[in-house]
Amino acid sequence: MTNQTELTDFVKAPNQGENPKLYEVENLALDREGTVWDALQQVAPWEGKTILDLGCGSGFWLPRYAEDAAETIGVEPDPDLLPKAESRTPAARVLSGSAEHIPLLDDSVDVVHARFAYFFPMVNNDCTAGLKEVLRVLKPGGTFVVIDNDHHNGEFADLLAKSPWAIAGQGEERFINEWWAGNGADRTEVMSSWTFDSEKDLRDVLHLEFPADVADPWLEAHPGRTRLTYGYVLHHLKK
Numbered sequence: 158m159t160n161q162t163e164l165t166d167f168v169k170a171p172n173q174g175e176n177p178k179l180y181e182v183e184n185l186a187l188d189r190e191g192t193v194w195d196a197l198q199q200v201a202p203w204e205g206k207t208i209l210d211l212g213c214g215s216g217f218w219l220p221r222y223a224e225d226a227a228e229t230i231g232v233e234p235d236p237d238l239l240p241k242a243e244s245r246t247p248a249a250r251v252l253s254g255s256a257e258h259i260p261l262l263d264d265s266v267d268v269v270h271a272r273f274a275y276f277f278p279m280v281n282n283d284c285t286a287g288l289k290e291v292l293r294v295l296k297p298g299g300t301f302v303v304i305d306n307d308h309h310n311g312e313f314a315d316l317l318a319k320s321p322w323a324i325a326g327q328g329e330e331r332f333i334n335e336w337w338a339g340n341g342a343d344r345t346e347v348m349s350s351w352t353f354d355s356e357k358d359l360r361d362v363l364h365l366e367f368p369a370d371v372a373d374p375w376l377e378a379h380p381g382r383t384r385l386t387y388g389y390v391l392h393h394l395k396k
Contacts, residue, residue, distance in 0.1 A: 172365050183362045184217040188349040193304070193389055194221075196347045197270070200393045202302035206267035209294065212274025216242030216249065222270075224246035230266070232259055256287030261294045269295060272304040273286045278353060288340060293391055294394040297330050301336075307346055307388030312375075313386045314388055316363075342394040359383055 166250075173180035188194065204225040210218055213231030215238050223229040229249040230243050236253070243251045254260045269291050275284065289303050291312065308314050308330055353359040359382060363372040368373045 169235060170214075170235075175240065176365055177215050177238065177241065179361055179365050180354070181215070181217065182358050183351075183365065184359070186351045186353045186362065186375070187387075188389075189352045190349055192349045193347050193391075196345055196389075196391060197302060197304075200345060200391060201302055203268045205266065208268045208270065209259075209261070209266045211259070211269055211271040211291070213251065214238050214241050214243035214274070216251060216252045218272065219249040219251075220246040221357050230261070232261075242313045251352065256284070257290055259294050263293055264296045266294045266300050267296055267297070269301045270304065271302070273306075275303055284336075292396055297396055299396045301342075301394050303342075303392040304334075305390040305392060307348075309388070310346065311348060311388035312385040313351065316367055316375060317347075317369055320367050330336075337392040340390040340394065345391040345393065346390050347389045349389060350384055351387050354383070356381055356383055359385070 169175070172183075204224065206229050207228040207230065208226045210216075210222060210229070210231045213219060214235070216233075219229055219231050219242065223246055229246075230255040231249055231251040233239055233242055233251065234253065234255040234280060236389050239253060242249075245251075252260045271291075275287060284329070285293045288301075296299060303347050306313065306317060308317055334344070351359070351362070353362070360372075360376055363376065366372075376382075
């Protein structure tokens with residue numbers, strides 16, 4: 158297990174790290190249609206294989222992976238989230254680590270997923286070291302999949318376009334796409350949704366993810382809504 162003091166590059170996530178209970182509500186709302194899961198299975202099926210959830214957070218997705226995988230591993234740098242991930246399911250192994258410090262052997266994993274955890278190779282935040290580490294632990298023929306936000310398609314993208322917290326700007330967004338393509342990744346777009354059990358849940362999560370001057374006008378313009386369309390981008394590459 159990687160010692161937490163070694164993770165000098167760790168920065169606590171402002172959403173899940175600060176409010177894990179509300180982020181659980183957000184996770185429950187993601188992709189109830191299953192379109193993203195179908196796309197992930199098409200890109201890199203993990204049935205009977207070893208899968209690593211890199212940046213697994215509280216471990217919300219670990220039980221889903223463990224349904225089909227031969228071995229499920231979660232790696233997470235946040236010491237406050239690790240106990241939650243460890244208690245999520247006995248069918249998964251959870252380790253302290255990060256994209257740059259994965260406590261696994263070379264060529265030991267078939268599939269690596271990074272969901273909203275490793276997707277900002279911005280001009281001033283190059284992810285080359287993390288990509289190199291992921292490729293180290295992947296077996297030959299293994300696949301790395303990054304689950305990212307689509308900044309152009311869906312109502313969530315409209316909110317991103319107005320948010321100073323979440324949108325990098327056209328120049329840096331172009332850099333992100335070119336960076337992945339330059340490293341051999343393919344790109345798959347998937348349309349899904351956020352679907353909540355109540356209007357209050359949607360409102361609370363919007364305020365978790367966006368400043369009030371972005372969330373409130375949308376909520377006022379869409380009274381009574383419990384759902385919004387949400388586009389994803391999958392960057393995926395084989396070793």
